[in-house]
Amino acid sequence: MKTTVISEKFKSLFGDGGQLYTSPGRINLIGEHTDYNGGFVLPGAIDKAMYCMIKPNGTEDRVRAYAVDLEEMDEFGLDDIPIKQWGKYIFGVCHEMMKRGAKIKGFDCVFAGDVPLGAGMSSSAALESCFGFALNDIYSLGFDRFELAKIGQATEHNYVGVKCGIMDQFASCFGKEGSLIRLDCRSLEYEYIPFNPEGYRLVLINTCVAHELASSAYNKRRESCENAASYIRKYHPEVELLRDATIDMLKEVVNEVSAEDYMRAEFVIEEIQRMDEACDALKKGDYETVGKKMYETHIGLSRKYEVSCEELDFLNDVARQCGVTGSRVMGGGFGGCTINLVKNELHDGFIKRATESYEQKFRIKPKVYDVVIKDGARKL
Ligand code: GAF
Numbered sequence: 001m002k003t004t005v006i007s008e009k010f011k012s013l014f015g016d017g018g019q020l021y022t023s024p025g026r027i028n029l030i031g032e033h034t035d036y037n038g039g040f041v042l043p044g045a046i047d048k049a050m051y052c053m054i055k056p057n058g059t060e061d062r063v064r065a066y067a068v069d070l071e072e073m074d075e076f077g078l079d080d081i082p083i084k085q086w087g088k089y090i091f092g093v094c095h096e097m098m099k100r101g102a103k104i105k106g107f108d109c110v111f112a113g114d115v116p117l118g119a120g121m122s123s124s125a126a127l128e129s130c131f132g133f134a135l136n137d138i139y140s141l142g143f144d145r146f147e148l149a150k151i152g153q154a155t156e157h158n159y160v161g162v163k164c165g166i167m168d169q170f171a172s173c174f175g176k177e178g179s180l181i182r183l184d185c186r187s188l189e190y191e192y193i194p195f196n197p198e199g200y201r202l203v204l205i206n207t208c209v210a211h212e213l214a215s216s217a218y219n220k221r222r223e224s225c226e227n228a229a230s231y232i233r234k235y236h237p238e239v240e241l242l243r244d245a246t247i248d249m250l251k252e253v254v255n256e257v258s259a260e261d262y263m264r265a266e267f268v269i270e271e272i273q274r275m276d277e278a279c280d281a282l283k284k285g286d287y288e289t290v291g292k293k294m295y296e297t298h299i300g301l302s303r304k305y306e307v308s309c310e311e312l313d314f315l316n317d318v319a320r321q322c323g324v325t326g327s328r329v330m331g332g333g334f335g336g337c338t339i340n341l342v343k344n345e346l347h348d349g350f351i352k353r354a355t356e357s358y359e360q361k362f363r364i365k366p367k368v369y370d371v372v373i374k375d376g377a378r379k380l
Helices: 002-014 087-099 123-138 145-160 167-174 214-235 247-252 259-283 287-304 310-321 344-362
Strands: 019-028 043-056 062-067 072-077 107-113 179-184 190-194 200-210 326-329 335-343 367-370
Touching: 002 019, 002 043, 002 062, 002 107, 019 123, 019 167, 043 123, 043 167, 062 087, 072 087, 087 123, 087 145, 107 123, 123 145, 123 167, 145 167, 167 179, 190 259, 200 310, 200 344, 214 247, 214 259, 247 259, 259 287, 287 310, 287 326, 287 335, 310 326, 310 335, 310 344, 335 344
Parallel strands: 062 107
Antiparallel strands: 019 043, 043 107, 043 179, 062 072, 179 190, 200 335, 200 367, 326 335
C-alpha cells in the first residue's frame, strides 16, 4: 500500500505528526477537448490516486518534499524555483494559493501515487488536487472545492505551461463513488450521473507510449479553437467560445479560417453535441448508443483533431473487430490510453487479442486497467 510506504518514509525523514491526504486520477467517458472551449465533459474519479503526508515544519518558508516513486528529495523556499520538475506542481499550488491571499508557511511532505504517468489519466491534476486539499486543510485556508480545482488548473497554466481546461482538476476534487460527473465547463454547474452499466465493463488499455511534446501540441489545439472562435465572433458577437458556435456559423468563415483551425473547430462543435447525445443515452441505459458515440469521437480525435497516433488507432481497430461496444482515445492524446465499453462476455477475449496483437506489432506490452469509479480528494 502506498500509504504505508509514505507513512514510514515520512516518519524516518521528518518524524511524527504528518497528516495523510489523497486525490484521484480520472477517466472521461466522452467530451474530449471540449473543456477549454466552455463545453461539457463526462469524467469520473478512479481508484488510482496520488497520496501525500504533510505537516508544517515551523519555518517561515522552507519546503522539503520527498517523491517516493522517484526516490528524490527537493528543498526550496516559497520564493525560489524548485529544482525538480515535480517540485513545480507543489510550488505552483502554494503560489496560486498565496496569490489568492493564503498565508502558507514552510512544510515537510512525502508523496507517491499509482496513477500511471503520461497515460491520459491526469496524474498531474491528482498531484495538484492532493496538495491543494492538504494545504487547505493543514493551514485552514478556507478554499472550497471549486477554488481548489481552479488553483490546480492555474498551476498547470502558470508553472507547468499547459493551458488545460478544468476537467481533470474538477474530477479529482469532486469525484463521487459510482457516479460520473456531467460538468458544464463554463458555469461549473455539475450533475452526478450514477454509472453502473449492467452487463458491461469499462476498461482502459494503456499504449505505454507518449509521442510529441504533448504540452505544446495541446496548447496549439487550444489556440486553433480560439482562433476559429474569434473569426466567428466577427459575425456573431455572442460567440465567446466554440461552445456558443454552430456548424453553420463555422461554415460562414470557411474562407477566412485556416483549413487546420477549421477542422479543429468542427471537431469541437460536433463533440459538444455528441457528448449531449451520449449523456441522454446513458441516462436511459442505452449503452449501444453511448458506444457508437465513443467510436465517432475517436474518428474525430484521430482525423480532425489529430491527437491520436498509430498505437491508439490500432487498439481502436482491434476493439471494433472484437465487437466492443465503444472505444476511443481518452484525455489529451498523443499516446496514453483507449477507454473501452465492453460487454462482459467479450471482455476476456478482447483483452487477450488486444494485448497480444499490440505487443506483436509494437514490441511493447500494453497495460490494462478495469475502471472503478471512486471518491475525489479527501483526508485519510
Ligand atoms: C487534458 C487536459 F488537462 C484537460 O483539461 C482536457 O482538455 C483533456 O486533456 C482533453 O479533453 O487531460
